[in-house]
Amino acid sequence: MAKQKEELLQDKLAQLHSLLKKAVKEKNSSDITIDSINKICEKVRTESRVQSQTKNKLQALYMQAMNDAETEQECLKKALDLIVEIRELKESLSKYSAPTVVRRGVLMSLLQEAARTLPLWVGEPGHEAPPLCGSRAPDPSYICQPRDKIAALVREDGEDNWILAEVIKYQWTNGRYHVADVDAEEGKERHSLPKTSVIPLPLWKANPETNPEAIFKKGEMVLALYPQTTCFYRALVDEPPTSVHEDYQLFFEDPSYPEGIAPSLAVPQRYVIPLRDEQNA
Structure with missing residues (x-):
């Protein structure tokens, strides 16, 4: 099984390489076409009357540029889908490795890398982002899959804490998740939890420029992973990201500070999730 998955992974990587090469080719072609359009438009500005031949040429160039852009977009969408498949294959292959x-x-470092490589959602213009993209909550019927990363509400040392965990399986007979603490130093503790004690992490990163509805707003309360830990805490959005390359700036509740909140800290989209209603009580 491991060998088959490894072969499939190599095949997916080859497909990704081919798609990216095609996307670059279309981008270069589009740049040349747009450059030709700009030159003609500059020439037209100096002429008193536009010749019909020039109009026809411009129309043909515009159509070519649009076709190039659409092909490039399609390549990039397929590449993003492949990246998700590759990540899932690499995750599944890791279970065949010797435990470490x-x-x-x-x-x-692994958590930071997972946040940095979270796939970007690219939808059709004007369409809202789907559930589990950025701040969008999952559908009520959603069931997390094995190896999915989640926030899990567990009782430790007499206190309830939200920790970063990994789904082992979902037990349909009793509606409970079996999850493992991701912190190896804690011995990968396992817990059996109801659905209400599990919050899935985003599956896609939202683009604030095209899908602002999937970004938490300034002043909104959230649950977020405190930097350099594997625990989630309540936090207030100080500044939301304005581009796909930016993180949230959050004020975490912290009684050790005089005002009850810590200085603003950066947290990536992957680890900022909705605060459930029952927690606001």
């Missing part, structure tokens, strides 16, 4: 204890520093 991950040091805290390595774990933090």
